[in-house]
Amino acid sequence: MxxxxxxxxxxxxxxxxxxxxxxxxxxxLSNFRAFEGGPEGFQRQVEAIHNLPLLLFLEIxxxxxxxxxxxxxxxxxxxxxxxxxxxxxxxxxxxxxWQRITGVITIVFVAWHTAHTRLQVALGNITVDxxxxxxxxxxxxxxxxxxxxxxIVAATFHFANGMWAFLVSWGITVGPRAQRVSSYIWMGVFxxxxxxxxxxxTAFANTEFAGITG
Amino acid sequence: MAVxxxxxxxxxxxxxxxxxxxxxxxxxxxxIPYRPNMNVISAFMEIQRNPxxxxxxxxxxxxxxxxxxxxxxxACSMVINxxxxxxxxxxxxxxxxxxxxxxxxTFPVVRDLxxxxxxxxxxxxxxxxxxxxxxxxxxxxxxxxxxSKRQIAYELSRCMTCGVCLEVCPNVSENNNFxxxxxxSQVRLFNMHPTGEMNKEERLDALMGDGGIExxxxxxxxxxxxxxxxxxxxxxxxxxxxxxKHMFRKWLNT
Numbered sequence: 001m002x003x004x005x006x007x008x009x010x011x012x013x014x015x016x017x018x019x020x021x022x023x024x025x026x027x028x029l030s031n032f033r034a035f036e037g038g039p040e041g042f043q044r045q046v047e048a049i050h051n052l053p054l055l056l057f058l059e060i061x062x063x064x065x066x067x068x069x070x071x072x073x074x075x076x077x078x079x080x081x082x083x084x085x086x087x088x089x090x091x092x093x094x095x096x097x098w099q100r101i102t103g104v105i106t107i108v109f110v111a112w113h114t115a116h117t118r119l120q121v122a123l124g125n126i127t128v129d130x131x132x133x134x135x136x137x138x139x140x141x142x143x144x145x146x147x148x149x150x151x152i153v154a155a156t157f158h159f160a161n162g163m164w165a166f167l168v169s170w171g172i173t174v175g176p177r178a179q180r181v182s183s184y185i186w187m188g189v190f191x192x193x194x195x196x197x198x199x200x201x202t203a204f205a206n207t208e209f210a211g212i213t214g
Numbered sequence: 215m216a217v218x219x220x221x222x223x224x225x226x227x228x229x230x231x232x233x234x235x236x237x238x239x240x241x242x243x244x245x246i247p248y249r250p251n252m253n254v255i256s257a258f259m260e261i262q263r264n265p266x267x268x269x270x271x272x273x274x275x276x277x278x279x280x281x282x283x284x285x286x287x288x289a290c291s292m293v294i295n296x297x298x299x300x301x302x303x304x305x306x307x308x309x310x311x312x313x314x315x316x317x318x319x320t321f322p323v324v325r326d327l328x329x330x331x332x333x334x335x336x337x338x339x340x341x342x343x344x345x346x347x348x349x350x351x352x353x354x355x356x357x358x359x360x361x362s363k364r365q366i367a368y369e370l371s372r373c374m375t376c377g378v379c380l381e382v383c384p385n386v387s388e389n390n391n392f393x394x395x396x397x398x399s400q401v402r403l404f405n406m407h408p409t410g411e412m413n414k415e416e417r418l419d420a421l422m423g424d425g426g427i428e429x430x431x432x433x434x435x436x437x438x439x440x441x442x443x444x445x446x447x448x449x450x451x452x453x454x455x456x457x458x459k460h461m462f463r464k465w466l467n468t
Contacts, residue, residue: 005423005425006422010461080389081431082385084384087296087297088382090434090438092434096434165431170454171455173451174451175451176445179447
């Protein structure tokens with residue numbers, strides 16, 4: 001099959017929302033259990049996820065493959081642009097640049113984050129019941145904690161600003177007023193999601209999480 | 215020159231020059247006598263009359279393109295003090311000095327400030343930015359156009375293919391073939407026309423093709439920079455909508 005520019009770009013755009021955007025929100029909500037319910041609440045949430053039917057299938061088609069496509073093709077897009085914010089410092093041009101910067105940060109962060117969570121489970125180094133403990137060990141290291149916050153903020157920005165662009169690229173927000181209102185809404189979403197994620201990650205630093213082995 | 219030589223006001227220009235399409239660009243500074251109401255074009259004419267640079271050396275006159283001198287032809291587009299615009303409406307009195315002038319390097323430079331905008335005309339051919347009206351017999355008058363539509367169409371029709379929107383677009387460069395904002399907006403114009411509408415699928419197919427509308431990354435510099443104030447980003451989003459609908463129609467109906 002001939003490599004089709006149009007469909008590959010549209011697929012990239014769609015996958016960023018479904019399933020990746022949906023996954024990010026789910027991930028945020030389940031992490032928030034750590035803040036809301038402490039180690040026990042988080043533990044129940046982890047178990048609920050692990051009791052989902054066809055879990056590996058959902059992971060592969062709902063997360064891994066879309067992530068690899070969106071990430072790899074996204075890097076290709078990001079490095080093709082000829083950035084000119086220094087000359088044309090308009091708001092949307094800055095957002096255009098940040099969308100690409102945060103995309104690169106996010107992909108590095110996701111790879112790193114997966115390496116010491118999901119990959120460790122897959123390798124058998126930790127069990128799913130020890131994930132809370134694992135996160136506690138990571139975020140009590142101040143450097144890791146800061147890197148996590150940078151990664152989280154980058155990911156939520158990339159998602160929220162990406163949603164703004166998605167609505168334009170699919171022809172949903174057409175006029176300048178619609179696009180302006182959309183900007184406000186998605187920047188609001190960015191702030192709210194960042195706060196919720198940071199509350200969750202900070203909750204893991206609580207000593208309650210240190211001893212949970214399940 | 216009638217202006218007195220004592221305490222004469224001058225204008226300083228730093229021009230990025232290039233002798234041939236393959237040679238290296240270099241900067242050359244000029245200092246020319248000031249006259250009231252000058253624009254960048256008349257400054258170039260002054261250099262043409264007396265091709266001597268600021269060091270007092272004789273040099274070749276700066277090459278530039280210009281036609282209408284009233285910002286409707288688009289020929290004299292160049293980068294003036296960091297912003298892509300037309301030289302004819304770049305008034306010396308309103309520019310910070312030294313005035314830095316560069317060619318629009320998104321396009322291949324022919325010489326000095328002359329660039330080759332063929333890419334734009336190829337894009338217009340690609341999207342079929344015209345209305346086919348020829349038949350083997352008299353087709354008669356076309357359908358009427360609603361006034362509300364005509365007003366939008368008039369705005370879109372003011373595009374002069376000047377190249378400023380491509381120059382400021384971070385997604386247009388020599389390593390891709392993105393058609394750019396101007397051609398996308400022209401699809402909107404011709405698909406809006408009651409006769410042009412009869413061929414709208416062909417144009418939407420072109421937008422779905424290689425280098426088509428997906429090349430847009432929503433940096434929205436085009437709409438900020440367009441000298442004619444054409445709502446380019448609205449055109450792009452509108453065409454995104456049309457292309458989305460066209461895509462689903464094609465999937466479901468064939």
